[in-house]
Amino acid sequence: MTATTSAGTAETGGTANATGAAGTAMATAARPAGGPGRRLDEGLIQRLVAGLTASGEATVIEAPFTGEPLASLRQSTAADVTEAFAAARAAQAKWAAVPVRDRAGVLARLHDLVLARRDEALDILQWEAGKARAHAVEEVLEVASCALYVARRAPRLLVPHRRAGAFPVLTRAVEARHPKGVVCVITPWNYPLALSDDVLPALAAGNAVVHKPDTQTALSALWLRSLAVEAGMPPALWQVVLGSRRTIGEPLLDSADFVSFTGSTEAGRAIAARAGQRLIGCSLELGGKNPMLVLADADVQKAAVGAIRACFTNAGQLCVAMERIYVDRSVHEQFVEAFLAATGRLRLGASLDFSTDMGSLTFRRQLEKVEAHVGDAVAKGARVLAGGRARPDLGPLFYEPTVLADVTPEMALYREETFGPVVAVYPVDGDDAAVAAANDSEYGLNASVWSRSTARARAVAARLQAGTVNINEGYASAYGSQGAPMGGMKASGLGRRHGGEGLLKLTEAQTVASQHVLGFEPPSFLTPERYANLLAQTLTVLKRLRIR
Ligand code: NAP
Numbered sequence: 001m002t003a004t005t006s007a008g009t010a011e012t013g014g015t016a017n018a019t020g021a022a023g024t025a026m027a028t029a030a031r032p033a034g035g036p037g038r039r040l041d042e043g044l045i046q047r048l049v050a051g052l053t054a055s056g057e058a059t060v061i062e063a064p065f066t067g068e069p070l071a072s073l074r075q076s077t078a079a080d081v082t083e084a085f086a087a088a089r090a091a092q093a094k095w096a097a098v099p100v101r102d103r104a105g106v107l108a109r110l111h112d113l114v115l116a117r118r119d120e121a122l123d124i125l126q127w128e129a130g131k132a133r134a135h136a137v138e139e140v141l142e143v144a145s146c147a148l149y150v151a152r153r154a155p156r157l158l159v160p161h162r163r164a165g166a167f168p169v170l171t172r173a174v175e176a177r178h179p180k181g182v183v184c185v186i187t188p189w190n191y192p193l194a195l196s197d198d199v200l201p202a203l204a205a206g207n208a209v210v211h212k213p214d215t216q217t218a219l220s221a222l223w224l225r226s227l228a229v230e231a232g233m234p235p236a237l238w239q240v241v242l243g244s245r246r247t248i249g250e251p252l253l254d255s256a257d258f259v260s261f262t263g264s265t266e267a268g269r270a271i272a273a274r275a276g277q278r279l280i281g282c283s284l285e286l287g288g289k290n291p292m293l294v295l296a297d298a299d300v301q302k303a304a305v306g307a308i309r310a311c312f313t314n315a316g317q318l319c320v321a322m323e324r325i326y327v328d329r330s331v332h333e334q335f336v337e338a339f340l341a342a343t344g345r346l347r348l349g350a351s352l353d354f355s356t357d358m359g360s361l362t363f364r365r366q367l368e369k370v371e372a373h374v375g376d377a378v379a380k381g382a383r384v385l386a387g388g389r390a391r392p393d394l395g396p397l398f399y400e401p402t403v404l405a406d407v408t409p410e411m412a413l414y415r416e417e418t419f420g421p422v423v424a425v426y427p428v429d430g431d432d433a434a435v436a437a438a439n440d441s442e443y444g445l446n447a448s449v450w451s452r453s454t455a456r457a458r459a460v461a462a463r464l465q466a467g468t469v470n471i472n473e474g475y476a477s478a479y480g481s482q483g484a485p486m487g488g489m490k491a492s493g494l495g496r497r498h499g500g501e502g503l504l505k506l507t508e509a510q511t512v513a514s515q516h517v518l519g520f521e522p523p524s525f526l527t528p529e530r531y532a533n534l535l536a537q538t539l540t541v542l543k544r545l546r547i548r
Contacts, residue, residue: 064130198259283495288445310474444489
């Protein structure tokens with residue numbers, strides 16, 4: 001079990017600078033002697049692990065802050081997945097008969113429990129993902145907001161609705177919404193609690209869920225499930241299984257009635273193909289290479305401060321984080337200066353309180369990718385304006401927030417998602433050039449536009465190929481808007497979470513239409529031809545009267 005740290009002491013480091021470009025100072029937060037703070041309670045871990053459907057070999061996960069063992073988690077076998085689906089199906093049949101208001105009531109209570117127990121969640125998130133506490137807070141707020149939004153809106157969205165019939169009065173059409181059945185939810189490791197909220201609309205819609213969180217961050221998903229049980233959810237309704245795509249991917253995808261996946265574009269393509277073969281629906285929340293546009297009339301100081309959160313939240317391991325900044329040439333120098341100054345003030349470190357601004361990367365493979373991207377860019381002529389180096393003195397997976405200039409298309413990070421604390425800044429000439437550069441990507445997840453004129457920023461936003469656009473913010477305005485759809489265009493995804501769409505995609509629509517007074521067959525006193533003419537004339541009149 002966890003975990004005292006052996007790495008990192010308080011110090012102030014200068015930025016590494018492979019090219020000799022001007023660097024900025026990097027503050028390093030002091031950590032309490034003996035490690036990042038209190039350990040995760042062993043009893044809590046054991047209680048959470050009991051919620052798994054898993055009988056396979058155990059995998060030991062390591063705490064990113066220290067590299068030391070954090071928990072031992074049994075993996076699920078294919079037979080466990082079959083068992084999980086069988087239990088979920090049995091529970092779903094009963095759950096679908098529970099009135100939607102009562103189902104929603106569970107989520108309203110979950111909202112309260114999440115907020116009341118938030119410190120427990122923050123500790124778990126920091127230990128398993130290595131993120132700063134301020135960034136873990138965003139997860140707690142997201143999941144609570146989602147629970148409440150779904151609780152409040154589901155009854156109205158799911159109630160049967162009258163729709164325009166074939167002929168007014170004669171035809172009465174009603175749209176009903178039925179649950180899909182058992183939804184498979186696959187979530188990644190970067191926002192394990194926030195992304196587990198995909199389960200909530202599925203439950204509200206009357207589905208059961210078989211959930212496969214990433215093993216590294218399974219404890220926070222199990223924590224949310226345990227609170228849902230406390231809030232009144234039948235335990236069998238939300239099954240949690242663990243394992244790699246290689247071992248349990250196929251049984252999972254082949255047993256589900258719908259798949260909700262968050263992860264990389266590459267994995268999303270494979271899942272969509274498999275779902276397509278079975279003709280089941282899927283929603284895919286995938287990768288991004290998100291652009292931030294600083295227009296000529298932007299408040300440059302605010303944009304520079306905003307860029308810090310937009311780029312370096314969770315050490316850049318955030319699907320909606322900014323990895324490209326296009327700054328109007330007229331304010332480029334001013335922006336870069338302010339951005340570097342703000343970057344230099346960031347406090348890095350492992351600490352279970354709010355004394356640090358950025359934590360660690362989560363996996364070694366993530367650190368290796370960041371190092372490879374920066375190394376490749378520097379080798380091909382990019383300039384490091386800030387950061388550019390790992391910080392093993394703080395912990396095994398720390399990397400400094402890094403700002404690059406002179407990035408060109410030959411460099412891997414020009415187009416590829418880095419998913420780390422690395423951003424490239426480019427000068428551009430005018431709004432048209434900024435929009436063209438922003439859209440020059442296979443991705444279309446999130447974008448950010450900075451301007452003193454909301455009208456101008458909105459006009460730019462309308463031309464951006466991105467599922468969400470934040471004005472004078474990096475990502476939180478759009479992501480936090482529970483009532484509005486969130487998801488990606490182009491290679492960034494299919495379908496949306498949040499809003500009505502995020503709930504209704506987890507249902508089957510059924511139209512029940514009844515015919516009254518007159519049917520569609522011609523009455524005995526009219527020939528088929530006359531009846532056809534009468535119907536055509538009726539349509540014309542209805543249009544004139546604006547009834548259709
Ligand atoms: P990944 O390789 O796609 O894996 C994500 C998770 O999904 C892993 O736990 C993985 O399990 C599992 N998985 C993938 N394919 C599966 C399959 N066929 N069956 C069962 N499980 C499967 O992504 P990653 O690199 O770890 O995560 C980072 C990526 O997620 C980034 O590209 C990021 O942009 C994206 N992301 C997108 C959003 C969004 O809302 N758009 C949010 C967060 C992250 P195993 O690895 O154990 O096989």
